[in-house]
Each structure stands twice: as C-alpha cells, then as structure tokens.
Amino acid sequence: MTDRGKQLRNSASVLLDSWGVALRHRTPWSELTPRQRKAMMVRGAVQLGLLSAALNDLRRRPAGQIRGPKPLWLAVSLANYLGAGPIAYFLIGRRRPLALPLISSGTTSH
DSSP states (O other), X not given: OOHHHHHXXXXXXXXXXXXXXXXETTOOGGGSOHHHHHXXXXXXXXXXXXXXXXXXXXXXXXXXXXXXXXXXXXXXXXOOGGGHHHHHIIIIIBOOOOOOOOOOOSOOOO
C-alpha cells in the first residue's frame, strides 16, 4: 500500500469529537494524550450535568407544563449523545410559562 493510501485509510478512521480532539475509534484511555483525556472528562461532566438538570426538572415540573408525556421526555433525555437529549427537552419539551399581567399598586400619577 502506498503512503498516500495509508494516509487516507488512517484519516478515514479518525473521528473528531465535539471538542475538536482527534480520537481513533475505540482508543484505550491509556493511549490518549493528556489534552484528549481532559476533553473527554469535561465533555462527560457537561453531559452528566445536562442529564441531571433535565431529569430533575422533569421530575418536579407538572405534566401540564410539558409538551407530550413525561415518559417520552425521560427516554429522550436518556438518549444522551453529546447532551442532545437533555438539550432537546429544555428547548422543546418544556412549555414556557405565561406572562403574568402587571398588577398596579392602586396609585395613579397625573
């Protein structure tokens, strides 16, 4: 195989994760650089935070304030590829509270 062919094959097996760190498919933790390890830990912490916030909000929020059934949004939130499930819940699943009218204090200024 030519050098060009090896380059193409190697570049095809490299994936870029969401933080822009090149990772080979199924690279063992021990083979990752410190930068790659840090990026994976940060991404994992962000995913866990988003999932925790979404599940907590879903548990506390009344069903009338959620678009669709709660079990559906639970399943969507657990589909946690790059935090997409919890983000979808926060952007689409929750109903926005209605704006409350301002109550005047009873005094009028002339």
